[in-house]
Amino acid sequence: MEVFSLLAQGFAIALQPINILLAFVGVFLGTLVGMLPGIGPINGIAILIPVTFALGLPPESSLILFAGIYYGSQYGNSISTILLNVPGTASAVVTAIDGYAMTKKGRAGPALAMSAIASFFGGTVSVIALMLFAPLLSQWAIRFGPAEYFALMVFAFSTLSSLAGANLAKALISTAFGLMLATVGLDPNSAVARYTFGELKLFDGMDFVVVTIGFFAISEVIQILEESSKGQQVKSALGRVMISSREFIKSLWTMVRGSVIGFFIGVLPGAGGTIASFVSYTTEKRLVDRQNSFGRGDIRGVAAPESANNASANGAMIPLLTLGVPGSGTTAVMLGALLGMNITPGPLLIANNPQIFWGLVASMYIGNLMLLLLNLPLVGLFVRILSVPRWFLLPAVAAISFIAVYAVNNSPFDLLLMTGFGLVGYAMRKTGFPLAPVILGLVLGPLMEKNLRRALSLSGGDWTVLFSSPLAIGIWILALASLFLPTLVARYTVIRRVDSEEDGEID
Amino acid sequence: MRRFLFAVSMTFIFSSLALAQFQPSGTVECIAPANPGGGWDFTCRSVGKLLNDLGLVDRPVKVTNMPGGGGGVAFANVVAQRNDDNNLIVAASPATTLRLAQGQYGDFSGEDVRWLGALGADFGVIAVAADSPYMTLDDLIEAWRNDPTSAAVGGGSAVGGQDHMKVLVLAKAAGLDPTSIRYVPFDGGGEALTSLLGGFVQVFPGDASEISGQLEAGNIRILAVLAPERLGGALAEVPTAKELGYDVEWLVFRGFYVPAGMSDEAFAWWSETMATLEASEEWAEARAQNNLGKFFRAGDEFDSFIKAQIQDLRQLSTDLGLIQ
Numbered sequence: 096m097e098v099f100s101l102l103a104q105g106f107a108i109a110l111q112p113i114n115i116l117l118a119f120v121g122v123f124l125g126t127l128v129g130m131l132p133g134i135g136p137i138n139g140i141a142i143l144i145p146v147t148f149a150l151g152l153p154p155e156s157s158l159i160l161f162a163g164i165y166y167g168s169q170y171g172n173s174i175s176t177i178l179l180n181v182p183g184t185a186s187a188v189v190t191a192i193d194g195y196a197m198t199k200k201g202r203a204g205p206a207l208a209m210s211a212i213a214s215f216f217g218g219t220v221s222v223i224a225l226m227l228f229a230p231l232l233s234q235w236a237i238r239f240g241p242a243e244y245f246a247l248m249v250f251a252f253s254t255l256s257s258l259a260g261a262n263l264a265k266a267l268i269s270t271a272f273g274l275m276l277a278t279v280g281l282d283p284n285s286a287v288a289r290y291t292f293g294e295l296k297l298f299d300g301m302d303f304v305v306v307t308i309g310f311f312a313i314s315e316v317i318q319i320l321e322e323s324s325k326g327q328q329v330k331s332a333l334g335r336v337m338i339s340s341r342e343f344i345k346s347l348w349t350m351v352r353g354s355v356i357g358f359f360i361g362v363l364p365g366a367g368g369t370i371a372s373f374v375s376y377t378t379e380k381r382l383v384d385r386q387n388s389f390g391r392g393d394i395r396g397v398a399a400p401e402s403a404n405n406a407s408a409n410g411a412m413i414p415l416l417t418l419g420v421p422g423s424g425t426t427a428v429m430l431g432a433l434l435g436m437n438i439t440p441g442p443l444l445i446a447n448n449p450q451i452f453w454g455l456v457a458s459m460y461i462g463n464l465m466l467l468l469l470n471l472p473l474v475g476l477f478v479r480i481l482s483v484p485r486w487f488l489l490p491a492v493a494a495i496s497f498i499a500v501y502a503v504n505n506s507p508f509d510l511l512l513m514t515g516f517g518l519v520g521y522a523m524r525k526t527g528f529p530l531a532p533v534i535l536g537l538v539l540g541p542l543m544e545k546n547l548r549r550a551l552s553l554s555g556g557d558w559t560v561l562f563s564s565p566l567a568i569g570i571w572i573l574a575l576a577s578l579f580l581p582t583l584v585a586r587y588t589v590i591r592r593v594d595s596e597e598d599g600e601i602d
Numbered sequence: 603m604r605r606f607l608f609a610v611s612m613t614f615i616f617s618s619l620a621l622a623q624f625q626p627s628g629t630v631e632c633i634a635p636a637n638p639g640g641g642w643d644f645t646c647r648s649v650g651k652l653l654n655d656l657g658l659v660d661r662p663v664k665v666t667n668m669p670g671g672g673g674g675v676a677f678a679n680v681v682a683q684r685n686d687d688n689n690l691i692v693a694a695s696p697a698t699t700l701r702l703a704q705g706q707y708g709d710f711s712g713e714d715v716r717w718l719g720a721l722g723a724d725f726g727v728i729a730v731a732a733d734s735p736y737m738t739l740d741d742l743i744e745a746w747r748n749d750p751t752s753a754a755v756g757g758g759s760a761v762g763g764q765d766h767m768k769v770l771v772l773a774k775a776a777g778l779d780p781t782s783i784r785y786v787p788f789d790g791g792g793e794a795l796t797s798l799l800g801g802f803v804q805v806f807p808g809d810a811s812e813i814s815g816q817l818e819a820g821n822i823r824i825l826a827v828l829a830p831e832r833l834g835g836a837l838a839e840v841p842t843a844k845e846l847g848y849d850v851e852w853l854v855f856r857g858f859y860v861p862a863g864m865s866d867e868a869f870a871w872w873s874e875t876m877a878t879l880e881a882s883e884e885w886a887e888a889r890a891q892n893n894l895g896k897f898f899r900a901g902d903e904f905d906s907f908i909k910a911q912i913q914d915l916r917q918l919s920t921d922l923g924l925i926q
Contacts, residue, residue: 141638145651240802241786281672284787286706286760295678295708298671364793418799419815420792427792428638434811435644435891441815504669549786553754553802 102226105453108155109461114454117152117160118462125167126469129183130175132308132499136168136425144432154436155454161429162412162455163462166218169368169405170466173210177397178203178480179492181312185303186368186404188534189376191311193389193396200392203478204336209394210401211470212338213350217402218463220354221361221409226456230445232362232410233417239363241549242561246570247363248543251370253574254377255532265528273536276301283545284552296508305500305509306516306537310530312496313517316489318524323485336475338394346398349379357403361410364422369538371407372400381577409459416440416452624867626689631664632858633692635676638667641724642693645856648888649691649721649879656882658875673698674707681714686863691718691872694859696764696852699908703915704762704925715859716869717908719876719900722889726768726828726852727837729806729813731798732821739825739846742805743776750782756803758791758812762924765794767915768807768828768852770922775848780922798822809854810837811893828852833895855897857904873901 108114128139140161147157172183177194190210197206224232239247255270279290280300291297356378357371379399380389389396411422419441421427433440438448445452480488500513520530547561554560562568630653632646643665650663668676676692684690694717702712728739736742736753745752757765766785773780786803788794791812798806799821806813806822810833816822817836826843827833828851833840843850860872879885880898889896899907919925 137638141643145647148651237796237800240797240800281760283789284761286672286762293708295671295674298674299669364796414796418792418796420796421790424637427640427790430792431640431644434893435888437891439815439818442819442821443815504675505666506670506675545789549788552784552786555751555784 098226101449101453102457104449105455105457108450108454109159109457114156114159114458115461117156118163118458119465121160121163122167122170122462122466122469125164125169126171126174126466128164129168129171132175132181132183132304132312132496134499134502135184136165137428138502139164139168140425140428140432144428144435147432148435154433154438154448155451157432157436158429158451158455159458159462161432162459165425165429166405166408166459166462167466169218169401169408170211170214170470172404173214173397173401174207174477177206177210178477179312180315181492181496182307184368185307185534185538186372186407187400188307188311188369188531189372189400190397192376192531193391193393196390196392197394197397198481202335202392203481204474205338205342205394206392206397207474207477208336208338208471209342209346209397211467211474212343213346213353213398213401214405214470215463215467216350217354217357217405218409218459218466220351220402221358221406222456222459222463224358225409225412225459229413229417229452230442232413233442235359236362236364236414236418236420236422238564238566240564241546241553242563242567243570244363244546245543245550245561246567246574247370248539248546250570250574250577251374251535251539252543253578254374254381255535262527266532269523269528269530269532270536273533273538274540275536276306276533277537277540277544283541284548294508296504296506300541301512301537302503302509303534303537304503305513307534308496308500309513309516310520310523310533312492313513314520314524314530316493316496317517317521319485319489336478337471342394346395349383349395349398350402352378352382353399353402354406357406358410360403361407361422362413364414364418364420367411367423368404368407369535371403373535375399375403377577381580412455416444416455417442419444624688624865624871626659626868626871628689629661629664630659630689630691631666631687633666633668633676633680633690635668635670635673635692635698637669641695641697641854641856642673643667644892645693645695645721645858648892649858652879652882652884652888653875655884656879658878672701672706674701674710677702677707677710677715680859680861681710685861686865687861688864688868690864691858691860694857696854696911697759698859699912700764700767700915703912704919712909712912714862716862716864717905718858718860718869718872719904720855720857720897721876721880721885722856722894723897724809724811724854724856724894725833726764726854727808727810727813727840728768728772728825728828728843729795729798729808729822730804730825731801732823734804734823736804736825737823739841739843739848742825743772743778743848746773746776746778746783750778751784753804754784754786754802755805755807756786756788756794756797757807758788758794760787761785762919763787764852764854765791765807767918768850769805771852771918772807772828772843772848772850774922775843775850795822810895814893829895853897855899856894857899859908869901876900 124139128134172187173190175181175183176187176191180191180195182188182191194206281298282289353375356375360371376399411426414420414422415426421430500509550560632650634643634646636642646665650665653659654662730736755769759765770780773783791808794806797803824840827840828843
């Protein structure tokens with residue numbers, strides 16, 4: 096097997112002391128920047144690029160460091176999400192639903208532990224896939240044109256009803272609100288300003304971080320303040336820290352599916368971790384949620400998005416390395432760094448610079464293991480954040496939110512915007528509108544719009560272009576199935592549900 | 603050689619002019635009007651590092667990312683709040699001048715700042731897939747002449763943006779109706795290039811620095827470079843559009859503007875510093891690493907060069923119906 100001898104060479108590189116150290120530094124920093132909302136892997140890597148140049152690190156070592164930050168941040172982003180309901184990055188928004196629900200039940204420990212294990216699982220499965228299929232999958236990425244992307248977005252929206260909770264109409268209104276926010280800014284096609292009222296700061300649209308922190312963190316702070324003033328006690332019992340073997344087994348297939356979904360979506364440039372975590376969550380809810388426990392603190396609701404967003408971070412290395420096309424902001428920064436080191440990512444990279452590709456793959460095995468070993472023992476420490484007294488924790492969360500948002504654009508305007516969204520978010524909570532669909536509308540809306548318009552301008556306005564390739568038709572069928580199957584299956588499972596009641600341990 | 607002499611003489615002229623002996627006191631700041639990772643960020647970070655390495659400034663240069671409005675937020679900030687800052691430079695490129703020309707920075711114009719200099723340039727290219735039926739630029743132009751929809755163009759900028767302008771200017775030079783050609787905007791050159799490989803678009807009007815990986819792999823063919831003369835390296839065999847009879851150039855300079863109220867002494871010092879930097883071996887290395895060609899202008903010459911360019915672009919955009 097040629098793969099194994101190449102992998103052995105990769106390990107020879109990744110196990111050099113300097114590279115082990117760099118992988119550790121990378122995953123450690125990654126965990127940190129992922130934890131802090133507003134500061135993401137992009138900032139972490141951009142700051143370190145001049146350092147790697149100054150130290151004269153070889154390209155493979157630099158890439159080991161950068162990739163460590165990237166996938167490390169996918170571990171870290173769930174920590175503030177689960178504990179404080181403040182998603183560290185876009186790809187952790189879905190984790191907030193069940194993760195924070197678990198925290199409110201005093202089960203923050205298992206949620207964090209599951210997040211670390213699922214991240215490890217997603218990371219490892221996707222490294223194996225990266226190793227075996229990288230060149231092959233770059234062809235899959237190329238075959239995704241505007242029509243296919245559009246169909247994928249429709250598919251993503253078609254699963255939305257799983258996020259709805261009790262009231263579908265309210266979820267749809269939330270989504271529409273997100274889509275409306277997404278239209279603010281320069282029109283992606285013609286660069287005409289929409290709903291900006293001449294304000295230059297709105298030309299780039301609503302920044303995701305500003306909206307998310309406003310909606311989740313600020314409104315959460317207001318809500319807890321209100322509850323405390325009424326004298327309600329929020330559970331601060333730390334409880335068990337590790338997950339039980341039963342919970343692990345229950346989540347095993349969820350993690351497998353999450354990893355596969357995350358990896359394939361991660362390979363598509365532009366799609367990324369947010370869509371991966373979202374699709375994975377909604378798929379799991381459809382497949383395994385018999386007791387309707389998703390959304391109320393089901394541990395599989397943490398396992399699904401966390402395995403998917405880690406797998407997608409590794410998947411995103413494929414278009415970067417084999418096509419020279421960055422699929423996300425983070426990989427764009429890495430591309431710049433590689434070019435600066437005279438390495439041209441592209442179809443010839445694996446053949447011309449095997450030490451880079453295989454060194455990276457090997458270091459990912461090591462880095463993921465490090466992350467697991469780093470994060471699991473820290474769970475006990477992290478959950479103690481919850482026992483910090485309210486009078487200290489709430490101002491601290493608010494202060495971190497303001498700093499994080501200011502860090503994005505160095506703009507006081509964003510602070511006002513965030514505060515405004517915080518009030519809107521609070522009003523929505525009070526009136527029972529779910530918040531996650533707003534974020535999804537905001538993230539998916541522009542992709543859907545751009546690709547529809549691209550497809551139609553390529554075809555000269557002919558709508559049949561949307562159904563013109565087998566791949567696109569396949570995705571349309573999936574979308575239709577996800578819309579209508581649940582209704583059909585529901586009739587069948589009413590009978591089944593009675594039988595499965597006996598293993599119905601609801602978390 | 604001529605450029606070398608030019609650089610040397612500029613250095614000489616500016617050193618004699620800079621007798622007023624301005625030296626930045628305190629920290630020098632470079633604003634990159636975008637998030638980390640793009641061309642402006644590269645300009646600030648590499649030049650900032652060199653200023654420090656070559657001992658031209660006392661303290662490390664502070665790089666500030668100020669994204670928003672395609673550079674408009676930074677532009678407005680500099681004009682409105684820091685108009686007399688002698689320690690500030692801001693990264694710029696034709697994306698800046700094109701947006702100013704098309705009125706996308708609100709009421710601001712190119713006259714509101716002073717254009718300091720350019721240290722290098724990237725050049726436009728016209729790329730097609732390796733299996734494309736178009737072997738030469740003439741083939742492509744002929745195909746468009748027969749049917750403007752026969753070859754769709756996918757670029758990395760919005761309608762009216764740089765990649766689109768390259769095609770519009772080319773079509774105009776070839777005597778075609780520029781607006782009849784289908785142009786589809788993607789999020790950056792990378793996505794447009796992927797669509798070219800996937801066969802969703804037939805032409806990619808990118809920049810020389812974006813295409814090296816796919817070119818090496820033999821997946822794409824470059825029909826022409828939009829440079830004043832042929833480029834080196836892998837593109838040495840590719841003719842310029844001018845050689846083929848189309849008077850089209852697209853020069854993506856990498857440079858800076860400074861606040862309009864900067865003192866003349868400071869401006870002279872900065873112009874001289876640009877010349878010193880450009881003549882250094884370290885810059886030549888950084889330039890080569892980033893696939894940038896040699897291009898240098900600084901001081902008042904650059905200022906009038908850019909102001910004229912903005913006029914031209916405004917005229918062109920009006921002629922093409924992109925702006926009123």
